[in-house]
Amino acid sequence: MTATFALAAFLARWAPAIRHDLAASESEPLTLADLLARADDEDRARWERLNLGYPDPRGAPWLRAAVAARHAVLTADDIVCCSGAQEALSCTVAALVRPGDHAVVVLPIYQPAEQAVTSLCATTGVPLREEAGIWRLDIERIAAALRPETRLVVMNLPNSPTGAQIEADGLDAVVRLCRDRGIWLVNDEVYGLTTTADALPAVADLYERGVSINGLSKGFGLPGLRVGWAASRDHSLLSRIVVAKSRSSSCLSAASEVLAHVALKSEAAIRQRNRAIGQGNATRLRQVAARWPGLLEVGPAQNLAFAFVRYRGAGSSDAFARDLAGRAGILVLPGSLWRSPLAPVAEDGLRIGLGRRASEGALGALAAHLSGRAAAPAA
CATH class of the missing domain: 3.90.1150.10 (Aspartate Aminotransferase, domain 1)
Structure with missing residues (x-):
């Protein structure tokens, strides 16, 4: 169907x-005019001598370094750039699960993100719960949904459409739960810049099997650039993400790479x-x-x-x-x-x-x- x-x-x-x-x-x-006005001499020179050939499939090294600089412990080698955050999430899931695996998805979530998981393996949904108008993650329900074959937990926190956030102790608890069982934790963090709470660490910084999905569409107001990324300390996983990505976009637009670098430095x-x-x-x-x-x-x-x-x-x-x-x-x-x-x-x-x-x-x-x-x- x-x-x-x-x-x-x-x-x-x-x-x-x-x-x-x-x-x-x-x-x-x-x-475009506003963004270029923010460019320093280095990025303006990149823009003016831009070569419109195929860029590095992982993203330009200087772009990946700028993304990594937003993290506490990551380097450019821990980043793979993609054509938007949804491609980054889909390629990550494709690189992680196989038939016979089980995944847990926190709901509600963007429908294509959910389908990226359900199309590949058995999946259990765990809804957020509401208390006095505030939406929260129910960690006990995640724990109850886990199976021996569970390989992956997928979240979108801060969440759309509910706006749900997660506090530091709650994030630590999810990481402990996944670490104890060797489960991968993927979080779509695209609304991190627009949350009303203080920024929390990315799951890729907290957990050796954590993957942070992010991009420039939401908090930066740059959906037209189609720039997203997956961040992880596991280089074997990143290599598999690049392989999955080769079946869709292959690489970013060279122009978008330069403009994304300008935006990241003007964050x-x-x-x-x-x-x-x-x-x-x-x-x-x-x-x-x-x-x-x-x-x-x-x-x-x-x-x-x-x-x-x-x-x-x-x-x-x-x-x-x-x-x-x-x-x-x-x-x-x-x-x-x-x-x-x-x-x-x-x-x-x-x-x-x-x-x-x-x-x-x-x-x-x-x-x-x-x-x-x-x-x-x-x-």
């Missing part, structure tokens, strides 16, 4: 007619800009939700790229989102788009994007639509 991708189908159905986009989960995109300034935008939009969302407490429930802020808002009105969150798109041209994503055959996930939520400057106007349009709907006479 052909696997479906519900989020892509939803966007294909509704995005063409949308006037106000609250579906995005990335930070405000940078323009602090880009992060400061993006957090200010997200914080402003998070405040505006709370103001909107406060006017309709019986309709939208906003929990404690956990991420500045998006919020997971619980829908408390009549009907389903899916129907509400479709009505918003069709009647008001406002795009939000219902929780049903993260539905999984592995285990139930929260479907009464709406993921609302906060990372873009245009989100402020879109939230204003949402408020105006809700006001008009409340004032309309009953049919």
Whole structure:
């Protein structure tokens, strides 16, 4: 049976007619001119003499060194660059599991990431749990899901769509659990720059069988570069990832390598800009939700790229989102788009994007639509 991708189908159905986009989960995109203005003399020279041949399949050494510099213990040799974080995750899973293995996937998770695992081996889903509006990882449920043949645990923390974070002691506990059994731990860390909490160590720094997946699409606001990476201290694994990668993209764009290097060296300034935008939009969302407490429930802020808002009105969150798109041209994503055959996930939520400057106007349009709907006479 052909696997479906519900989020892509939803966007294909509704995005063409949308006037106000609250579906995005990335930070405000940078323009090419803005990014090049941040280049130092070394990167400007690289850009001007750019050779558009095939780059190193692992990524340029200077790009991998810049990625490794974000880690506590890694070097350039511990990085493989890929065409986006999803390719990095898919190639990592393909390099790790084989028929007869078992994996555990923490839910909800981006549907193609889940399918990268379920297409290759038996998989158990472990949903995040909610306490007072805060989503958390249930480590005891992960432990209970493990089998003798379990080879891999896959997480996306900080999580989309819930915004769930993990505290240092919880991360240490997951690492201990996997180390005791020799299980690989793969974490998609693409929302690490947009979390409201202090940054935690990457799993690749903490664990010899840890793999950190990351990229420039979310926190840097550079999805158009298609630059992601897998980080691990196991060089045998990295070699197998390169082999898996050769069946898809082979290598990065040479232009993207230079631009990615510029962005990585400008990380602090880009992060400061993006957090200010997200914080402003998070405040505006709370103001909107406060006017309709019986309709939208906003929990404690956990991420500045998006919020997971619980829908408390009549009907389903899916129907509400479709009505918003069709009647008001406002795009939000219902929780049903993260539905999984592995285990139930929260479907009464709406993921609302906060990372873009245009989100402020879109939230204003949402408020105006809700006001008009409340004032309309009953049919």
